[in-house]
Amino acid sequence: MFVNLNGNRVHKTRFLGELGNLPQSELVLNEFKYRRGSEIFGESEPAEYVYQVADGAVRSYKLLSDGRRQIGAFHLPGDIFGLENGGVHRFTAEAIVNTTVRLVKRVSLAHVAEQDVTVAHDLLNMTAINLQHAEDHMLLLGRKTSLERVAAFLLEMDRRLTAAGVMALPMCRRDIADYLGLTLETVSRALSVLHDKGILGFLGQTQRQIVLLDRPKLAELDL
Amino acid sequence: MFVNLNGNRVHKTRFLGELGNLPQSELVLNEFKYRRGSEIFGESEPAEYVYQVADGAVRSYKLLSDGRRQIGAFHLPGDIFGLENGGVHRFTAEAIVNTTVRLVKRVSLAHVAEQDVTVAHDLLNMTAINLQHAEDHMLLLGRKTSLERVAAFLLEMDRRLTAAGVMALPMCRRDIADYLGLTLETVSRALSVLHDKGILGFLGQTQRQIVLLDRPKLAELDL
DNA sequence: CGGTGGGTTGAGGTATTTCAAGGCTCGTGG
DNA sequence: CCACGAGCCTTGAAATACCTCAACCCACCG
Incomplete structure (x- = not known):
């Protein structure tokens, strides 16, 4: 080495x-x-x-x-x-x-x-x-709303990296934003909305660990 | 047949x-x-x-x-x-x-x-x-402004279908809009801006035949 | 401990969308 | 041959989704 x-x-x-x-x-x-x-x-x-x-x-x-x-x-x-x-x-x-x-x-x-x-x-x-x-x-970048984009992102990550119900996102809000064609503030607000609706929860204080509480509702938001 | x-x-x-x-x-x-x-x-x-x-x-x-x-x-x-x-x-x-x-x-x-x-x-x-x-x-859909998108579209079409200096677009404004992630009105306005700036001209009344008068300026708008 | 790197939230601004009106062209049928 | 309607385009005015700017919080770390 x-x-x-x-x-x-x-x-x-x-x-x-x-x-x-x-x-x-x-x-x-x-x-x-x-x-x-x-x-x-x-x-x-x-x-x-x-x-x-x-x-x-x-x-x-x-x-x-x-x-x-x-x-x-x-x-x-x-x-x-x-x-x-x-x-x-x-x-x-x-x-x-x-x-x-x-x-x-x-x-x-x-x-x-x-x-x-x-x-x-x-x-x-x-x-x-x-x-x-x-x-x-x-399609996401051209035609979806910010909430739909964030929902789609969460579902994609859920599919790809969930270990035992908890999603440990490696990337920060700015990365997510630049992936979804949004600003980091808009991503943050969309996550807050989903949190307030009881669709997802956070684990720890870091805000990088996410639990999907209601996948069907999230899927509705995707389209 | x-x-x-x-x-x-x-x-x-x-x-x-x-x-x-x-x-x-x-x-x-x-x-x-x-x-x-x-x-x-x-x-x-x-x-x-x-x-x-x-x-x-x-x-x-x-x-x-x-x-x-x-x-x-x-x-x-x-x-x-x-x-x-x-x-x-x-x-x-x-x-x-x-x-x-x-x-x-x-x-x-x-x-x-x-x-x-x-x-x-x-x-x-x-x-x-x-x-x-x-x-x-x-990149276009996620990060470019409407004017940049339309400029990029024109340059792409110019490259792909120009015959003798005139671009005869086969598609309507709505198609262009749905390609660029915009509305047809926004596309129309962007074309008007480019026209007013002297960067492009229309041929005939159909608005489907476009002449690029200032390709370098258009390229600047692309990035 | 102070600074730095995230993250959230509010208030205000703006690019783009939405809604609406009007013009032009063209094809069809009286 | 003209009238009419449909399709397409442009332009204006109002609405809005998202962005920008700013403040603040918290965790982490030298």
Whole structure:
């Protein structure tokens, strides 16, 4: 083990799951740790690696020149991100909390895909899943009210990261806002409304741990 | 030639371009005509065919239960649409004007892709292009002002369909609005602003033919 | 302990929507 | 050939959902 320039720790491991049963010999790679807030890759940088979240959480986003930010996706343990068809990243990716990622060299993956049809198939599948998420998110961003957006967000997170009834959100209100095309105040108010309606509850004082008390009512708000 | 249930005309032809150099024998298929406003396929219908616009224009959109609509993309001559990785359409597609499409059976395409690596590659490529468009559109929908959205729309259409300096938009203001996450009035006002600033001009009384007089200024508004 | 990084809440401002009126074009039918 | 209605577009005025600005609270941490 050693330490890289960002103070992030590094050691060897193997890529897991989702990419079919890869011939592991081809795809041994590094495991990396990124500190809360540090950048994993930048928009328009050459895409050298493909990443998988081992532990933690990642946001990927685009910026406008004046600093407005749109988060396109949150990546949670098990998720693969940074997969590009062209050679260039189209988002910036940052660790939301201290995060461990596994990575493979993009070219070696492309190489394997040429040999192995199932891997090529998996690549297409993953791209299609990303596309579907983006399509659903366009509907949310273009046409839903703030309450509907927050409800949809909670349901998405509930689906993806609930352990035993409690949702421990890794991201702050500003991240949620930039994901939903709102301001952090509007997100906060929408959560308060849902809380007042008895649809959700908070655990602890941190406001990051949420319990969904009435999923059906939340689903009604989604549409 | 014959006429189908919708009164749309049909005859035989061959699929063109974009899918590499397909072994054409495998992919002979029908050419179809859809009348202005008619549905080509519906959301969540099984995806039997993949389509290419030969002539005309198509919108694909999602609806919320109360009728709010988000158009995810416009398809212009040469564009392929209705390509699904799963077996189900995730948008409704409608002809904006009288439109001719070519179509191949999805299964036969999948079959060819299994044999031919370059076709599989093209499929991934097309999905990745759709993904990129959706990602860019999320930024627009989540973070841009109405003027920026309309400017971006004009630049996109300029790039995709300008013939000799004049842009003949096939879609109405409401379609543009539902694409940009705005109301038709807001789109109309934004166009008026751009017109007043001397950035664009109208041709004829129809307001569908637009001339970009100052592309650099328009690009500034995009960001 | 004081500062910093979240988070909530209130008050006021504003971009966009909603509602409404009017104009133009085009197709249809008397 | 003209009248009429439907569709499309623009523009104004009023309403509103969301944003901005600001104050305050709390937890955490050097």
